Amino acid sequence: MNLEADEFIKFAAYVRGSDWRNTLSAELKVDRRSLVLLLASDEPIPDRFANHVLDKIEDKLLRDSFSLKAFRNKVARIKDVPLQRRAA
Numbered sequence: 001m002n003l004e005a006d007e008f009i010k011f012a013a014y015v016r017g018s019d020w021r022n023t024l025s026a027e028l029k030v031d032r033r034s035l036v037l038l039l040a041s042d043e044p045i046p047d048r049f050a051n052h053v054l055d056k057i058e059d060k061l062l063r064d065s066f067s068l069k070a071f072r073n074k075v076a077r078i079k080d081v082p083l084q085r086r087a088a
Contacts, residue, residue, distance in 0.1 A: 003050040005039045015056040028052060 003011075012020040025032040028049055038045070 001045075001047045001050045003045045003054075005041075005045060008045050008050065008053060009039060011053045011057055015053065015060050024053070 009020075012024050016023040021032055021036060025035045028035065035049075
């Protein structure tokens with residue numbers, strides 16, 4: 001697998017937020033410092049790490065798609081309701 005460190009970091013931040021270093025190192029069962037040093041080096045990202053992050057992205061995208069569908073359905077229902085009833 002060929003996941004670059006900058007892509008890995010963007011993906012990790014997307015699925016785990018600003019605390020991605022701590023969360024991800026715990027999930028991967030590696031020392032936080034070791035993870036940060038690996039990402040700062042020219043070493044390739046281990047497949048186990050890349051697969052973990054990519055799986056989490058797929059999960060998040062699936063959850064987000066369900067949320068978007070629910071929001072889209074809610075908006076459609078609200079638009080179908082007459083204006084006077086929305087205020088009630």
